[in-house]
Amino acid sequence: MSLRSPWILSAALALLLAGCQLQADELRSTAAPRMVATPAAAATTQPTRDSSAMDPATDSLALTPLPSLPNVPDTLRQAIRQLHAALGPAAAQLRPEVLEQACVGYLTLHPTGRIERAGLLAVADMDLPNTTERLWVIDLQKAQVLHRSLVAHGEGSGHLRARRFSNEEKSACTSLGFYRTAGTYDGIHGYSRRIEGLDKGQNTNAFDRYVVLHAADYASPKYIEQHGHLGYSRGCPALPPEQFKAIIATMRVGSLMLLSGPGLASRWLDGPAAGRRFLKRGWR
Template identity: 60%
Template sequence: MTFTAPFYRPLLRRCLGYVLLVGMLAGCQSSATELPAARLVASAAPTTADSATAIMPSLSDSLRLTPLEPLAAVPASLHQAVQALHTALGPEAATLRLEVLERACVGYLNLRKFGKISQPGILAVADMDLPSSEKRLWVLDLRKAEVLQNSHVAHGRGSGHLRARRFSNVMKSACTALGFYRTQDTYQGKHGLSRRLRGLDAGQNDNALRRYVVLHAADYVSQQHLQRHGQAGYSRGCPALPPDQYRAIIRTVGEGGCLYLSGPGLESKWLNPEVAAQQLAARGWR
């Protein structure tokens, strides 16, 4: 049986239209920043071309943390103050590495000095090098040397499995972006109460608002999920929080607070120890 050109042209056009539609849908990304389930498979790899970050992990996770060199040229007075703070925080901050806390405090003091944050004494720190099976987010009261909140927190599905290994500021990368953030206003989203985040490190996390990177609750960070899977699930870049703690965390950090997401390879202009020491001497942890 022979088909003439008029016969198969409409069929060909319909097929091409279907292929284009599927391609468009595959490239779309919701403005929401989480996945409904905790799974990381090759077929879920983001389609963005981010040559600086390999999106999907190819090696098994190791629990060995990435070595973190102490900050250079930290004045003795500042270093001693951070050491004293670390000791005073007690057992709840036992897994918060001193090197991470020192960077977080230096950044906080710089941001206070230049008016980039407005919540005095409140600092949220997440060590994204720790596995998601551990409580790796702390909200601290620096003035009282107290841990106000300590919880699990998810990383982006593009950043790795148990541990986050790749970080990106690129749209649709589904990666966590490291650096310092200012906590913004709250709103009622599809996951209830959420708090927007503004990235303060140019080129590293300053796409946060456009990527809809926010603090919000997620079932894949619940105790039930952690008990069943042994780790938190994955977001599309948000530091997603446990459903039983997210309201308290969002309320505690407030608007205008400082959030520091720490991880390997982070460089930030806010890590200036000399300025931080001057601010501490002049204003304390306020």
């Protein structure tokens, strides 16, 4: 039969198109996720709920081991242990090593004038799964957990746990380090609070990236029930709609927040300086 037969030509064309479609599907399943450039303010706060670029099978629930900080005086280390115990069940999942990081940073930063809210400390352990209430806002002087909530990480940082961090524009990653809270505004996510990164090379682009505290429906228990994990921001520590107003109100201008995770390095983790400050003023 001649290849010029219309039926044969149609069949051959169908096979060719099927083969191209298969190849295209294979390329889509293996190619790196494509980043779409958008205006800076929108790009850094625009949420995404597409987790196809993140393979949950590669997620491990084994947390990254954290050594104790070096050169922390015994007096201060014991005070941090006592604080952790006094915080009670609400802080049971707050790892002592992460609380130690946050407290040492608070004591080192406060005398520099960068932190204006004495006795208030927010800490998020971004190494914990995003299904965990991994943000704590603490009153250090009263040894009380004021708020505990879910908090989302950036799309570029991982699936269930944040494993990659970046200070770069358009990375869509969470940035580790210490932050000072700044003013509030009404943006595309409604009532939001800006934050300023205090760790050069790790989070100092946060303000320009519009990494902010804001509400997101993908950072809620309901979203976890539906999807098995939180959704993802463009780097913002997004908060549950039911809690964000109270948390933002508590963390007024000049409050300190730590986003902790694997690879955190900060000049403010200065054990001797923190020890001297604690002996002089305590948590005040």
